[in-house]
Amino acid sequence: MGLIQAQRGTRDILPSEIAYWQQVEATARSILSRAAFEEIRTPIFEQTDLFERGIGEATDVVGKEMYTFQDKGERSLTLRPEGTAGVVRAFIEHGLHAQGGVQRLWYMGPMFRYERPGTGRQRQFHQLGVELLGSGNIRADAEVIAIAVDFLQAVGLTDLQLELNSLGTREDRSQYRSLLVDYLTPYKADLDPDSQDRLRRNPLRILDSKDAKTQTILQEAPRLGQSLSAASQERFANVQQLLTDLGIVYALNPKLVRGLDYYSHTAFEFQSAQFGTVGGGGRYDGLVTELGGPETLAIGWAIGLERLIGLLQQLKPTQATTTDFYIVSKGEDAELQALKLAQTLRKTGFKAELDLSGSAFGKQFKRADRSGAIACFILGDAEAANQTVQVKWLATGEQQSLSQADLPTLASTLHQQIASIREKGNGAV
Structure with a gap:
């Protein structure tokens, strides 16, 4: 019989590495508990419709990357590709919104996406995430970003770059989508294959393309910021001022759109020179309503632990547990x-x-x-x-x-x- 090995895109976390994971987990619990966030644990698989409605059928995650299967009752189920949709489903199902005030929740666990495995990218990967539900105040935007910065600095990562953008309202994005499609349509044949497909399904995601020729075409494309309403622009300016007041350094990235349909207004990412995006998040004011709950303004973030720990292993090559x-x-x-x-x-x-x-x-x-x-x-x-x-x-x-x-x-x-x-x-x- 042949040797049975771990599946491609999955890996064993061996005892020689576990100290890094334990440090990250302990730091997360400490930082988040001090910020009055409470842990929530949701199932690893959910009804497929949750992600199709929540993330968006036009996204790469739903269209290409989900692990979906039918159970014995012929129900369509999916291994969770991200954490927010499941947390929002639990928020609605258990009536957490009826408790009044803001719900501050955090989670940590495995996620699943059928991607090409690479450095810091696995098909089974782990995320740490926070969700602050029930506030549209700009201080909520600044607070969750500040907490992410606190956590990353506490584990020892001080050289990540925070990138910031505003996606505006649904109406802002609809207007921008039309402008972007009008601009890119004459160049369709010159776009990379993924961008050609996105031009029809999800044109804003073209801004995130890594293809050099597509990026050259985008240099003269209209900017999302030009389509923001006066209210959206003012809101974004106020968020930036709060971050400046907190001493948090950031860079504006007008091409930052995130990969999921539920984002609006503030969007942000933490970038590493080696691994690319280590984590990020943003505001998702319409998601709770989209999933059948009451109107609830919300913001959150998620950090990929494989990429984060890969950086830690470079900074601290040995972190073995010690015996007394x-x-x-x-x-x-x-x-x-x-x-x-x-x-x-x-x-x-x-x-x-x-x-x-x-x-x-x-x-x-x-x-x-x-x-x-x-x-x-x-x-x-x-x-x-x-x-x-x-x-x-x-x-x-x-x-x-x-x-x-x-x-x-x-x-x-x-x-x-x-x-x-x-x-x-x-x-x-």
């Missing part, structure tokens, strides 16, 4: 006591790894050195008979004998020693 104590033992009584010792250490807050090999002390000591532990606990026949344990601080070789019975009361002292060693980074006790 590695426990070696030899002899029947010693091995039993070592098992109990491991549990005692864990209950007092230490990370302890128990060597289960039963091999000679020499081989166990080599594994202790490779483990990255701060210290090694040693139990042999003599220690087992005396109910003691030898503690060897691996960086310095210093060794001391402790009573096993005293370890719980010594926990505070040992914690301080471990913390001091990690802070100094040189193994000094």
Whole structure:
């Protein structure tokens, strides 16, 4: 039988990488909880119609990239390609809008799109996202952008560029769509194949084309900003002023349109020189109504975790988890006591790894050195008979004998020693 491997566009997150994910997840929970956002978890698959209505049938996501299937009841279901539509569906279904005030929600989990896999792009990928539902105030726009900036800086990414644009109202975009189609139609044969298709289905997405010839054609195209109403222009100017007041640096990008139909007014992205768009979002004032709920103004963002973590791995090439104590033992009584010792250490807050090999002390000591532990606990026949344990601080070789019975009361002292060693980074006790 052939070797079964992970499917193309999916990947295993191995123990050597997991520390990055845990850091990002912990930082997200800390930042978002301080901003009064509450976590929501929605199903991985939903009724297909949710995405067709919410995202837009003319988008690439719905038209080309969704994983859609029929269940045994012949219902059309789709693995979620993004998080907002599911959150809005839950917001409506569970009557969260009836609770009054603003709903501040966040989510994190896997999404699915049938895309060409590449650097930072997978068919199963993970997103962190926030949704602020129930406010059209420009301060809401500034706040969610500021929270995204806080999060990205907290995980260590300080050189991403924030790009900003306004998509205006539905009426603004309709007017601009006509102008853009009129301009591009004479050039249709010179556009790349995707843009030729978008000219009919979703012309604003042509602005996002990566094709060099198409971008040359677009240089003289009308700008979306020229079609914005006076009210939309004033709103966008006020959002920019709030970001400036907060000290948030941004660049205007008149071609930024985002890929989903539900966006309006403020749109933004965080760009990386290597991975392109790391995350982004915007206002989606009509989506709740489109999905059958009451009129609800809303804004949110999502960040792709694979791309974010790829950048973190370049900044911090090693981020392995560290062990406090590695426990070696030899002899029947010693091995039993070592098992109990491991549990005692864990209950007092230490990370302890128990060597289960039963091999000679020499081989166990080599594994202790490779483990990255701060210290090694040693139990042999003599220690087992005396109910003691030898503690060897691996960086310095210093060794001391402790009573096993005293370890719980010594926990505070040992914690301080471990913390001091990690802070100094040189193994000094």
